[in-house]
Amino acid sequence: MNEMTKVTTLKDWETDQEVRWCPGCGDYAILKAVQRTMPQLGADPANTVFVSGIGCSSRFPYYMESYGFHTIHGRAPAVATGVKLANPELDVWIITGDGDALSIGGNHTMHVLRRNLDCQIMLFNNEIYGLTKGQYSPTSREGTTSPSTPYGSVDHPASPCAFALGSGARFVARGIDVHKGLPDVLKAAHAHKGAAFIEIFQNCIVYNKDVFEEFAAKKTAASTQLWLTDGEPMLFEKGEKGIALDNENLTLKVVNVVDGDWEAAGVIVHDVTNRSIAHMLVELPFGEFPMALGVLYDDPKPTFESAVVEQNRLASEGKKPDLQALVSKGQTWTVKEGRAEL
Amino acid sequence: MASAAEVNTGKIDAVPEAVVVRFAGDSGDGMQLTGGQFTLSTALSGNDLATFPDFPAEIRAPQGTLFGVSAFQINFGSREINTAGDQPDVLVAMNPAALKTNVEALKPGGLIIADSGEFGKRNLDKAKYENNPLEDGSLAKWQLLSFDISQLTLDAVKPFGLGNKEALRCKNMWTLGLALWMFDRERQPIVDWLNQKFAKKPEIAEANIAALNAGHAYGETAELSGPMQKVHIPAAPSEPGLYRTITGAEAISLGLVAGTHLADLPMFFGGYPITPASAILHHLARYKEYGVTTFQAEDEIAAIASAIGASYSGSLGVTSSSGPGIALKGEAMGLAIMTELPLVVVNSQRGGPSTGLPTKTEQSDLYQAVYGRNGDAPMPVIAARSPADAFDCAIEAVRIAVQYMTPVMLLTDGYIANAAEPWAVPDMSDYKAFPVQHLTEAQDGGFKPYGRDEKLARPWVKPGTPDLMHRIGGIEKAVDTGHIDYAPENHQEMTEIRRDKVMGVAESIDDQQVDLGDAGGKLAIVGWGSTYGPIHQAVRRAREADHNVSHIHIRNIWPMPKNLGELLKSYEKVLVPEMNTGQLKTLLRDQFLVDAQPLNKTSGQPFLIAEILAAIEENLA
Numbered sequence: 001m002n003e004m005t006k007v008t009t010l011k012d013w014e015t016d017q018e019v020r021w022c023p024g025c026g027d028y029a030i031l032k033a034v035q036r037t038m039p040q041l042g043a044d045p046a047n048t049v050f051v052s053g054i055g056c057s058s059r060f061p062y063y064m065e066s067y068g069f070h071t072i073h074g075r076a077p078a079v080a081t082g083v084k085l086a087n088p089e090l091d092v093w094i095i096t097g098d099g100d101a102l103s104i105g106g107n108h109t110m111h112v113l114r115r116n117l118d119c120q121i122m123l124f125n126n127e128i129y130g131l132t133k134g135q136y137s138p139t140s141r142e143g144t145t146s147p148s149t150p151y152g153s154v155d156h157p158a159s160p161c162a163f164a165l166g167s168g169a170r171f172v173a174r175g176i177d178v179h180k181g182l183p184d185v186l187k188a189a190h191a192h193k194g195a196a197f198i199e200i201f202q203n204c205i206v207y208n209k210d211v212f213e214e215f216a217a218k219k220t221a222a223s224t225q226l227w228l229t230d231g232e233p234m235l236f237e238k239g240e241k242g243i244a245l246d247n248e249n250l251t252l253k254v255v256n257v258v259d260g261d262w263e264a265a266g267v268i269v270h271d272v273t274n275r276s277i278a279h280m281l282v283e284l285p286f287g288e289f290p291m292a293l294g295v296l297y298d299d300p301k302p303t304f305e306s307a308v309v310e311q312n313r314l315a316s317e318g319k320k321p322d323l324q325a326l327v328s329k330g331q332t333w334t335v336k337e338g339r340a341e342l
Numbered sequence: 343m344a345s346a347a348e349v350n351t352g353k354i355d356a357v358p359e360a361v362v363v364r365f366a367g368d369s370g371d372g373m374q375l376t377g378g379q380f381t382l383s384t385a386l387s388g389n390d391l392a393t394f395p396d397f398p399a400e401i402r403a404p405q406g407t408l409f410g411v412s413a414f415q416i417n418f419g420s421r422e423i424n425t426a427g428d429q430p431d432v433l434v435a436m437n438p439a440a441l442k443t444n445v446e447a448l449k450p451g452g453l454i455i456a457d458s459g460e461f462g463k464r465n466l467d468k469a470k471y472e473n474n475p476l477e478d479g480s481l482a483k484w485q486l487l488s489f490d491i492s493q494l495t496l497d498a499v500k501p502f503g504l505g506n507k508e509a510l511r512c513k514n515m516w517t518l519g520l521a522l523w524m525f526d527r528e529r530q531p532i533v534d535w536l537n538q539k540f541a542k543k544p545e546i547a548e549a550n551i552a553a554l555n556a557g558h559a560y561g562e563t564a565e566l567s568g569p570m571q572k573v574h575i576p577a578a579p580s581e582p583g584l585y586r587t588i589t590g591a592e593a594i595s596l597g598l599v600a601g602t603h604l605a606d607l608p609m610f611f612g613g614y615p616i617t618p619a620s621a622i623l624h625h626l627a628r629y630k631e632y633g634v635t636t637f638q639a640e641d642e643i644a645a646i647a648s649a650i651g652a653s654y655s656g657s658l659g660v661t662s663s664s665g666p667g668i669a670l671k672g673e674a675m676g677l678a679i680m681t682e683l684p685l686v687v688v689n690s691q692r693g694g695p696s697t698g699l700p701t702k703t704e705q706s707d708l709y710q711a712v713y714g715r716n717g718d719a720p721m722p723v724i725a726a727r728s729p730a731d732a733f734d735c736a737i738e739a740v741r742i743a744v745q746y747m748t749p750v751m752l753l754t755d756g757y758i759a760n761a762a763e764p765w766a767v768p769d770m771s772d773y774k775a776f777p778v779q780h781l782t783e784a785q786d787g788g789f790k791p792y793g794r795d796e797k798l799a800r801p802w803v804k805p806g807t808p809d810l811m812h813r814i815g816g817i818e819k820a821v822d823t824g825h826i827d828y829a830p831e832n833h834q835e836m837t838e839i840r841r842d843k844v845m846g847v848a849e850s851i852d853d854q855q856v857d858l859g860d861a862g863g864k865l866a867i868v869g870w871g872s873t874y875g876p877i878h879q880a881v882r883r884a885r886e887a888d889h890n891v892s893h894i895h896i897r898n899i900w901p902m903p904k905n906l907g908e909l910l911k912s913y914e915k916v917l918v919p920e921m922n923t924g925q926l927k928t929l930l931r932d933q934f935l936v937d938a939q940p941l942n943k944t945s946g947q948p949f950l951i952a953e954i955l956a957a958i959e960e961n962l963a
Contacts, residue, residue, distance in 0.1 A: 017813075046805075046808045046809065046811060051651070054816075062813050062815075065811055067811050067812070067813075068812075068813035069651070069815060070814070070815025070816065071650075071816065072673050072677050072816055078640075078644035078651070079650055079654070080651060081637070081647075081651060082649055082651025082652035082653075082654070083651040083652065083654055084651075085610060085635055085637060086635070086651070086652035086653075087805065089806065090655065107640055107641060108644055323599070323600055323603055323770045324770045324771075326599065326632065327733075327768060328586070328767050331382055331586065331587070332586040332767065334584055335581065335583060335585060
């Protein structure tokens with residue numbers, strides 16, 4: 001996104017601060033993935049800003065040797081909007097969680113996406129409030145028992161990627177904390193000019209251990225994970241199964257692929273600019289379908305800050321700022337020896 | 343003003359020193375526009391003036407109803423004017439509801455001009471009049487001039503082929519024409535303004551001009567009959583120079599632009615629509631060539647959060663709201679205090695609590711400004727006394743914010759925001775620049791994001807600066823390094839530093855002056871904000887009557903001027919008139935252990951001079 005290429009190594013992105021997440025937390029894996037990816041992006045630490053809200057995930061900026069702003073609960077997108085509008089050259093990353101981005105900060109998440117501020121939004125989804133000791137979150141599945149829901153939660157969970165797409169996001173992707181595919185997702189997000197939304201399934205080993213195991217487990221990944229690549233057929237289960245369009249019901253369906261002939265099976269080729277398919281992908285019910293991962297949707301359009309900069313430029317064109325003239329504007333009169341004159 | 347109060351005879355004095363006129367009509371009648379244009383022509387005549395727009399919260403309340411009445415009061419004269427006037431000399435009532443809600447304020451013997459064409463049964467019912475007051479003698483203590491303004495307007499604009507509804511919209515210009523005649527004002531500036539406003543609809547411009555001329559001509563002919571007289575108010579003596587009228591919202595906007603230029607910074611303004619603060623966002627949105635970026639955020643919190651983000655990036659972040667919005671911004675103000683970033687928060691106060699009185703004025707957010715945040719969260723607070731004063735206050739708020747790396751609250755209110763007064767256009771070269779230096783290289787001894795200068799301000803480092811990467815946030819910071827630190831002794835030290843830094847602002851502000859009267863004596867009237875006008879006039883009159891009373895008006899609410907405590911103790915009595923239940927009074931007692939006594943008004947209307955004068959006399963009795 002920014003035209004900067006700086007030679008750095010993973011070490012250059014580590015701070016001297018002691019990392020304070022629980023041992024075994026998925027956040028460690030995400031931090032390493034980001035620190036490993038930044039050199040590959042040619043990113044310049046001095047030009048990079050991590051902005052976060054409140055929650056376990058939001059401690060992230062303290063561990064990145066760049067500029068960082070740990071703000072208040074839910075408001076990171078709003079702070080980031082000011083950061084970027086005041087200096088559009090900065091490379092802005094927003095770090096948030098399921099409670100931060102979808103509960104207290106749902107409003108800001110919606111608006112940063114619809115405005116299309118050029119930034120990367122990493123939502124660490126662990127389906128629980130970790131830092132406040134384990135209450136159910138807006139992404140917790142129905143029936144989640146927690147200190148605040150001893151008899152199980154009764155409300156329907158939010159779907160982060162569906163929310164993002166519905167809010168007007170032009171880039172929607174999914175990754176898993178410990179999965180090797182995460183750096184590629186981060187790179188695609190960074191390459192996207194505009195708001196890039198990434199949901200990262202993150203394992204909270206203390207309060208919601210292995211809640212994603214049914215699709216995150218390595219052993220069964222071949223049949224439970226559908227990794228999407230632009231221009232490639234949507235195949236999983238080592239190519240023996242694929243995703244096809246159910247023309248009658250206008251939905252997707254799982255089809256068997258015989259002898260690798262996916263075309264015959266009707267498997268569709270992933271087109272990251274197809275918004276209709278993206279809507280189906282973010283809503284695919286897990287179980288009946290594998291979990292769609294990777295870049296689900298990527299179709300850039302002009303960004304908010306570039307529009308603001310352009311409008312400021314056009315409105316200022318040919319006008320010279322002159323404070324004296326500004327305060328003297330409007331209908332004025334002059335007093336000379338006690339008499340007023342127009 | 344003074345003389346107007348003394349005019350108590352039937353007719354307006356041939357040459358009074360001041361006159362108060364109130365235009366009242368339906369909220370769709372264009373009374374604010376009429377008032378605004380009358381203000382302009384009055385200013386051009388060289389009178390000093392003050393205005394008070396008073397309009398309902400509903401944009402278009404049902405026609406003819408009592409709660410849909412919109413009024414605009416102007417006080418103008420040939421001597422110094424500080425308030426919009428206690429009692430109108432002239433009331434222009436465009437319908438029965440406007441008459442009913444305003445006539446009691448009219449001075450006995452004052453003049454009512456009423457549009458009899460609107461006093462039909464339907465409108466009388468809506469205003470809950472059983473009989474037509476224009477005919478039943480109930481207005482006997484005033485002078486009454488009623489004629490069918492509606493019909494006269496229709497006749498005047500007939501040649502332009504407008505529909506009935508559109509034609510009647512010219513009524514306000516007819517009325518304005520009459521008022522211009524009555525007070526010997528030029529019509530040409532209004533004609534120019536109409537031609538400009540309706541440049542794309544010349545027939546509307548012409549119809550309005552015809553209505554204006556017809557109203558003016560009516561005055562000429564009606565003069566012969568009864569109380570209608572032409573009154574000429576001579577120009578007020580004023581210093582030679584360039585003048586313009588200005589509202590508080592304009593003055594704040596201009597002051598913020600001037601302040602950021604003096605600081606050599608771009609401005610970022612994050613706002614969310616709210617009455618009566620929105621006008622600042624509207625003004626600033628037009629100043630892009632002055633390095634102003636405006637952002638209409640999704641809510642009040644995003645408005646301040648984005649401003650904080652912009653300050654972090656090296657611009658000056660500014661946000662503005664009214665009480666309910668300020669409440670929402672509270673947590674973010676704490677973040678700005680903790681991260682020690684400059685920020686200006688403008689609060690145009692209105693009646694509260696909750697939604698309260700959105701379009702009425704009050705000074706009830708003083709506690710909120712000084713104390714209204716979680717934790718020990720000190721923040722400088724400045725209060726503007728008048729529309730023109732708001733310009734300098736805005737510059738001062740910017741200066742304190744950038745020199746002390748702190749959010750600053752600038753208090754105004756609905757009255758200041760909307761009211762207009764003549765403003766001697768300042769010479770900008772008289773203002774001393776205070777250019778900001780962002781830190782670009784580590785301090786001696788290594789980079790300390792929370793190191794301090796002599797004002798206890800930390801350095802301002804813009805992201806993008808090589809080698810000075812660092813992290814900030816709302817968690818308690820370690821002294822110097824800014825790392826997360828919960829240690830007891832560190833929190834103690836940082837809390838004290840934040841307090842000492844803000845209290846140190848007192849070193850950079852002027853000593854408290856006595857606005858009128860002597861330092862020391864029997865009685866001090868201590869005010870803040872928009873009560874300046876009525877307090878000043880009341881004290882002036884009391885002093886003319888040989889009362890030992892002085893006026894002190896506080897701009898720096900927090901921290902207060904260093905000499906204020908001693909000054910207050912030099913009076914036998916201290917009386918604090920406020921449009922709240924006694925908030926500054928409490929602050930003064932707390933800070934200085936003085937026996938400050940309250941004088942409170944919370945009706946949503948500004949103080950009358952007479953109310954303060956009565957309190958002065960009572961206290962000196």
